[in-house]
Amino acid sequence: MTNSVKSIFGQLGNFGQRIRELRENKGILLRQMAASLEIDTAIMSKFERGERKPNREQVKRIARFLKTDKNELLTLWLADKVQYIISEEMSLAEEALEIVKRNIKDETRTHTD
Amino acid sequence: MTNSVKSIFGQLGNFGQRIRELRENKGILLRQMAASLEIDTAIMSKFERGERKPNREQVKRIARFLKTDKNELLTLWLADKVQYIISEEMSLAEEALEIVKRNIKDETRTHTD
DNA sequence: CTTACATTTGACAAATTCTGTCAAGTCAAT
DNA sequence: ATTGACTTGACAGAATTTGTCAAATGTAAG
Numbered sequence: 001m002t003n004s005v006k007s008i009f010g011q012l013g014n015f016g017q018r019i020r021e022l023r024e025n026k027g028i029l030l031r032q033m034a035a036s037l038e039i040d041t042a043i044m045s046k047f048e049r050g051e052r053k054p055n056r057e058q059v060k061r062i063a064r065f066l067k068t069d070k071n072e073l074l075t076l077w078l079a080d081k082v083q084y085i086i087s088e089e090m091s092l093a094e095e096a097l098e099i100v101k102r103n104i105k106d107e108t109r110t111h112t113d
Numbered sequence: 114m115t116n117s118v119k120s121i122f123g124q125l126g127n128f129g130q131r132i133r134e135l136r137e138n139k140g141i142l143l144r145q146m147a148a149s150l151e152i153d154t155a156i157m158s159k160f161e162r163g164e165r166k167p168n169r170e171q172v173k174r175i176a177r178f179l180k181t182d183k184n185e186l187l188t189l190w191l192a193d194k195v196q197y198i199i200s201e202e203m204s205l206a207e208e209a210l211e212i213v214k215r216n217i218k219d220e221t222r223t224h225t226d
Numbered sequence: 227c228t229t230a231c232a233t234t235t236g237a238c239a240a241a242t243t244c245t246g247t248c249a250a251g252t253c254a255a256t
Numbered sequence: 257a258t259t260g261a262c263t264t265g266a267c268a269g270a271a272t273t274t275g276t277c278a279a280a281t282g283t284a285a286g
Contacts, residue, residue: 030262040246045263052245056202078202085194089169089187143233153275158234165274227286234281241274251264256257 013050013080015059015073020048022066037061053080126163126193128172128186133161135179150174166193 012020023033034044039058046052047062054062059077063070125133136146147157152171159165160175167175172190176183 029260031260040248041261042248042263042265043246045261049263051264055245074202078199081198082195085198086191089191142231144231153277154232155234155236155277156275158232162234164235168274229286230284232282232284235279237278238276239274240276242272244271245269247267249264249266251262253262254260256259 012048013053013076013083015054015076015080016048016050018073018076019062019066022068023048026066033065037065050080053077053084125161126166126189126196128167128189128193129161129163131186131189132175132179135181136161139179146175146178150178163193166190166197 023030030044030048031041034041037044037058039047043052047054047058054077056074059073060070063073136143143157143161144154147154150157150171152160156165160167160171167190169187172186173183176186
């Protein structure tokens, strides 16, 4: 995931938001859940914040651990994937910023030279 | 793109189908278009048959070459991407076939041993 | 059938992206 | 200032994607 896309669009994905909610309602710690699923705590944290995408198997295991509907989580996870590739294409803003950045750099070079 | 997904789902994507149509209507050869765009002929062929996905820049250049609406092609191309990741998840059929394949292999091994 | 030309296919290495691991960082409560 | 929970960033190895090329296939004409 490019940084620019990450920063312009949204933080927590549908999936991450939901599993964090489920976990917290059960009073389970992130690191406990991570340990129980044999997933690194850092990765688990990133899943919940939508910074990384789990794979199909991980989604299923997470659903089983949280005793929740597997299909609900798979659907949210798939929605995230679609949402991501679509938002990647709303890159006009990114392109504009790139141009500005290039121009600024040229400006500074001109002045200091 | 995994072979299984490629074989179950559809051949020519929306994008490839459209550009082939546009190209043929203009009576241009695939290799001519490829050469003019400095894209390998093999790759161009794969784009048209949906076997590989061009990147954003290539789509824009193709649109310019074909003198057609850039946004139309970008939209078709994005539709292909979405369609692909969704179809990837309809993998029940694939999984079933995998199991059958494994079982058949076991069967044959048992008989020939 | 064999030549000529257009397209397709498959294999490959180089480039890029994704993944898990880890150490160091923040933050809140004590 | 210490502890505990979570977050962040860097990294190497794995996996996927990319362009290139040669060989294969298809097709029309002589």
